[in-house]
Amino acid sequence: MGKRKLTYSSIRTFRNCRRQYFNRVERQLVPIDTDSNLRIGSMFHECLERWGRLELDGVSRDDTAVAAILDHLDRAYPNRAGDPEQNRQWHLVRSMFLGYIRQYTEEPFRFVAVEKVFDCPIVNPTTGCPSRTFRMAGKVDGLVQMKETGEYFVLEHKSSAVLTGANIEKLPLDLQVLMYTHYMAQAAEIPIVGVIYDVVVKAQLKQKQGEDEEQYQIRKAELAAKSKSKKSSAKRQIPESNENFQDRLAQKYSDPAMFHREILYVSQEDIDEVVAEVWALTQQLLQAHREGHWYRNDSMCFQYGRPCAYFPLCRSGGNPNVIENLYERRPPHSELATNGDDSPAF
Ligand code: SF4
Known part of the structure; x- marks a missing residue:
């Protein structure tokens, strides 16, 4: 049997709440109601992926190219005229995309790849031996090279309901930033020095x-x-x-405060630390498997200002009727198949 894949999203879930990991990855349960925030993030990523590919394909980023991306967006929300939720999402993603390309008309980098996948060994930092059970997989939004310095960076796009100084301050410690820098460099065999972290605020x-x-x-x-x-x-x-309404949204997105770009350099010490942390988490994961014990972390139940997707299940004591009515089974690591990872920005 091949090695089992871990991703940033799954390892972060395990670190935050083992029961949540068990429900999502081991039992493969997801709520039947897809979170609309995830759909917005995914569609926004799709638009930016197409925007990035234009440069790779040598296609001019002109009005025709923009119209083709907007046409793709129109087709993603075919019932927007009669469905208020589709209409809401269509307006928001459209204005976020148009605002983004206006905000970053001239980039200091060129694209090397978009939606670049990695799949690497997870190495024991003490022995240098790869894990016999797990590999690390993931997908970055972009891999870019600075025009002036030639340095390589991972490019990540995030949409977020809020943007606070604290969220930005903690980015140098961000597990995703550190993991993506390390594993993407390993997979692409190029020296990646850090992450360009773009956040777009979702207009209210x-x-x-x-x-x-x-x-x-x-x-x-x-x-x-x-x-x-x-x-x-x-x-x-x-x-x-x-x-x-599009005019009002465009006005909103003409405000630079709706965007934030953080360019983060990652040190070797931080990489060493995250490699050790990932290894330690794999050992804890093996132990949880052996003992069949996936303990709950109740301090995460209302993280991000809303109940965890598995709150009804935990609250009901694992009632099979709740599973039957509220959840469906879907393979884990959806971020490898779709655009963007399914984790909140902050
Ligand atoms: S509801 Fe709380 S305990 Fe249950 S899976 Fe979610 S975060 Fe964990």
Whole structure:
């Protein structure tokens, strides 16, 4: 039997909560309701992948190229005219993509590869021997070379609901940054010096829905009741058109604060540390397998401001009916098959 693949996402899940790892990787359970945030991140990655490939293919990044990517996005949300959620996501991804390419018109790097996969041995740092059980796999958004210095960097794109100083401050310690630098350098056999970490904030704007005649009359009557004249000149609110909403979003994404680019150099000491950490985690994973003990970490149940995807299952004590109704089985390591990894930015 071949070695089992680990990824940044799976090893991070194991480190955060072993029960979550057990549910996702060993039992292969995922919630039936796909998280819309993941879909937005995945579509945004798809657009940027196509944008990066243009340079690799020697195709001009002109209006025609942009229109082709937007056309791809249109086809990804075929029911947006009648489905409010598809419409919301389409607007957001479209404006994020257009804002991004406007923000980074001239890049200081050239693309070497996009969506580059790695699959490497996990090495015991004490003996130098590879693990007999596990390999490390992953996919980086881009591999780039600086035009001025010739240095190689991994390029990672993230979309995030918020962007705080603390999130950026801790990036030098980020497991993904360190792992991707090390394993991608190993796989590509080039000296990668760090990661260019691009974060795009997801705008919180909402498309104005307008009001029907009944809603309008109620609002008008309420306003009239509050006025001295007992009259109101309020006009009926009409739904905001797609064009107007896109204009408002474009205005939002003209603000540089909606983007952050962090260029991180990774030291050999940090690489040594992450190699040792990954090895230690593989040993703990083997032990969890041997003992069949996947303990819970309740401090992670409400991380990222929402319940963990497995909260209903843990809360029910592992009730099979909850599995039947709320989860389906899907192979792990979805980030290797789709665009972008499925972990939150921060
Ligand atoms: S609900 Fe809490 S304990 Fe259960 S898997 Fe999620 S993080 Fe772990």
